[in-house]
Amino acid sequence: MASSILVLGAGMVGTCTALHLQQRGFDVVLVDRRVPGQETSLGNAGLIQREAVEPYAFPREAGFLLNAALGRGAEVHWHARGLWQMAGSLWAYYKNSHHQPHARAAEGYSRLIAHATDEHDLLIAAAGAQDLVAREGFRFVYRTAEAFDKAAQRADRLRTRLGVRSQAENTARLAQAEPALRVPLAGALHWLDSWAVNDPGALVQRYAELFVARGGRLLTGDAASLQPQGAGWSVQTTEGRVAAQQAVLALGPWADGLIRTLGYRFPLFIKRGYHQHYTSPAPLRQPVLDVERGYVLAPMQRGLRLTTGAEFAPIDAPPTPVQLAKAEALARELVDLGKPLPEPPWLGARPCTADMLPVMGPAPRHRGLWFNFGHAHQGFTLGPVAGRLLAEMVSAENTLLDPAPYRPARFA
């Protein structure tokens, strides 16, 4: 009989984990309180980021920190209660963002990122989701020559060291490539091997449909009802309590809440982010990150999506989309956004760890329980490779890469 396993959470990470376990012969039940891909994996910028070989460090420039503290700029917003709740993890994140620990984290991160597009590619083909994905890269754009020059030097280093391909574009070349830009900018880096998804939630749904078409069971249920049952685990679903020999927690930003009930205190925190769609009469050809202002514009099926930087607030605090208003004003300097679609701003939360590496592997003190969360700014990118690595660990086969840097036991 096939070994049974529950996967709790049907975002990009959980859905890909379920697919990879299924592929290895497990009898998999994928459980979520909503339909797949309706939370963080829906509202992101849709970028499959082959260029993101270094995890996002805590910015350390004095000017940036002062602006953030004073609530200036669009990059950061904070609630006092959020900072208070996350203070310990944020302090550890700050320390880990020093040059040396960050370089170590980047080693672990870049090894995962290196497989991100290849692993997506296999699932995109199997799920027939080519219509959702553009493979023409995206741009970091720069308003000042100083920032552009520095970024071009970093891009050269990444090309030489890690094979990340990019093309530096000067003012004229950028204007030619993106005629929708209404002002001349200092330049851009065009990341050539990154992909753009025009409906991120739909991609997760296609992957989930593939899982079901291959015989997987997708159930509605509450992960908070997880409990040990015999030598395994069970969870309450709308079809009754479902038991399995093993379970995987892939709850994205909600993982912390659940693992706390199991007695784990990991240095996790969240960075909330918003999006809004605009009618934009002259849409961009490819997504754009306005690096010095900290927001992304990404053409989507629904319109031009504007996504914001980090908000440090409790996961359940009411929305305070002040960054969205600021980013909208900044984006209007660059493109004709048109009108916002008549819908409330979307709010989600990046699931982050203090050492900037995801948590993937066996739960340190619970047999048959596995963790797969904490993919921060790149969980949409990393879902397929994270799912594969976790499934390889569960089935005790040779792993694609050394899983040691991501082991949950590093925090236990």
Ligand SMILES: Cc1cc2nc3c(=O)[nH]c(=O)nc-3n(C[C@H](O)[C@H](O)[C@H](O)COP(=O)(O)OP(=O)(O)OC[C@H]3O[C@@H](n4cnc5c(N)ncnc54)[C@H](O)[C@@H]3O)c2cc1C
């Ligand atoms: C504004 C913004 C822009 C981003 N842009 C990008 C980008 O361009 N590229 C990129 O790679 N990443 C991006 N990210 C990050 C990325 O979206 C996340 O890292 C990723 O979606 C996390 O996936 P996940 O599956 O771990 O979590 P989720 O997608 O949140 O999935 C978790 C699932 O768990 C379920 N769940 C939670 N609690 C329970 C419960 N009690 N019972 C049952 N089910 C439960 C939820 O319903 C949800 O379906 C962005 C994030 C934000 C906020």
